[in-house]
Amino acid sequence: MERISHFIAGKVVPGQSGRHGDVFNPATGERTHEVDFASNEEVDRAVDAARAAARPWAETSLAKRAEIMFRVRQILDAHRADIARAVTLQHGKVLSDAMGEVARGLENVDYACGIPNLLAGRYAERASTGVDVYSVRQPLGVVAGITPFNFPTMVPLWMCASAIACGNAFVLKPSEKDPLASMLIAELFAEAGVPDGVFNVVHGDKVAVDALLEHPDVQAVSFVGSTPIARYIYEEAAKRGKRVQALGGAKNHMVVLPDADVEMAADAAVSAAYGSAGERCMAVSVVVPVGRIAEPLVQAIAERLPKLRIGSGIDAESEMGPLVTGQHRDKVASYVDSARAQGAKVVVDGREHPLYGEDGFFLGASLIDNVTSEMDCYRDEIFGPVLSVVRTGTYDEAMALVNSSPWGNGAAIFTRDGGAARRFQEEVEAGMVGVNVPIPVPVGYFSFGGWKASLFGDTHIYGPESINFYTRAKVVTERWPDPATSTVDLGFPQNR
Ligand code: NAD
Secondary structure, three states: OOEEEEEOOOOEEEEOOOOEEEEEEOOOOOEEEEOOOOHHHHHHHHHHHHHHHHHHHOOOHHHHHHEEEEEEEEHHHHOOOHHHHHHHHHOOHHHHHHHHHHHHHHOOOOOHOHHHHHHHEEEEEEEOOOOOEEEEEOOEEEEEEEEOOOOOOOHHHHHHHHHHHHHOEEEEEEOOOOOOHHHHHHHHHHOOOOOOOOOEEOOOHHHHHHHHHHOOEEEEEEEEEHHHHHHHHHHHHHHOOOEEEEOOOEEEEEEEOOOHHHHHHHHHHHHHHHHHHHHHOOOOEEEEHHHHHHHHHHHHHHHHHHHHOOOOOOOOOEEEEOOOOHHHHHHHHHHHHHHOOOOEEEEEEEHOOOOOOOOOOOOOOOOEOOOOOOOOHHOOOOOOOOOEEEEEHHHHHHHHHHOOOOOEEEEEEEEOHHHHHHHHHOOOOOEEEEEEEOOOOOOOOOOOOOOOOOOEOOOOEEEEHHHOOOOEEEEEEEOOOHHHHOOOOOOOOOOO
């Protein structure tokens, strides 16, 4: 049994707590690794290493930091296939999808390579007579990231690229379900010249997370995961005065207006609902056809499902892999039963796929029609290959449904009507909107984040908002007076 241990101060450090988790290959169901679970003391050790590294790293010139980020970019690029393979072996998503994840993660490193420009402040010469004002942004010190299982490479890169480029030292607590990829990334950052202690990884569960939340030297916490844990992280970090951004779960709607191209909308719905076996926070989990397009759309989606190639992610032919664990697969499948019991029409039941019940954690694609907003399959985030269809009569009805959701991560509209699309973009209560684009994950030089229960905190993640999140602002008001003009003046300073 291979063991995955912590990465502290540039070295792999075997865990001492005596606690560990099991990691599986979802395609075979085999237990392949044990991952060490950190104790409070082990988290302290990682934070100590980060604190010791933070000051010299913050004092490293922007030129040098940018040079190192360019090298990180080069080295990650050269190891794309290795990272993707680690993702596939522990998460289960197919290799092409894992390569896509690595590419989207690399965008964040691309962005961080521009750090000298991103950190450049503003300067106002002669704000008052003889007085100049300028602003700078300085790193926070030690910052932590806690990440979910579904993007074991991309989400850590959402955080660490900007956090480190800004001059902080970073402690990552990756998902215990697929921790291998984050170890690879930390080692590659070190190989690129990121000094020891600037990027540390501690593995574990709630114990490790709580230790990071409680540690007085951790200045900021970035979290991505389910909504209940996001809310917990936000409250725990905020009450200790830490900076926090906690991205939660989602239920993303795809509204299809009657004028949309049915075949294009069906292709988009199938790609966005079943890619990565539905284990994406931006997956489309609800299709909302308006009016007469419902019948042909449901039919066109159903026709595509038997053609999906489901199998081991390592197999180049596969388009959809297994789910991450057997337990998760069973929970996802249970929504098909509850939907049927609550009166929905199960058009396709993923359990009829021949791989369901085999050794791997496979489940075919399910399609459920005539879903209403009271049903469990609509109300819960299923996070698997189950697509619900809620039929509506009008645009207003569709919009009311989307906006009554407690979540507001992504939302998409499919239409040929520019005016309708513009109205949707204005009215929808979601942080990321797609117009004829089903998964509108912003590019790396914009920021990512939802509304409502999809994000707790004030700033979105990666891109421009991450630079603000990972730094503190300082404004300097400066005068170099000519001693000949100096006088005593007890009045309140005014601009002259
Ligand atoms: P999760 O909330 O179970 O776990 C996320 C992290 O929190 C993991 O590192 C885990 O170890 C830790 N954790 C779990 N239970 C904890 C507890 N009780 N106390 C403290 N820490 C705890 O999420 P997951 O199942 O790994 O990932 C899937 C979820 O993440 C989905 O809800 C998905 O929508 C969400 N997600 C959101 C985004 C986004 O950008 N909004 C992106 C990816 C995933």
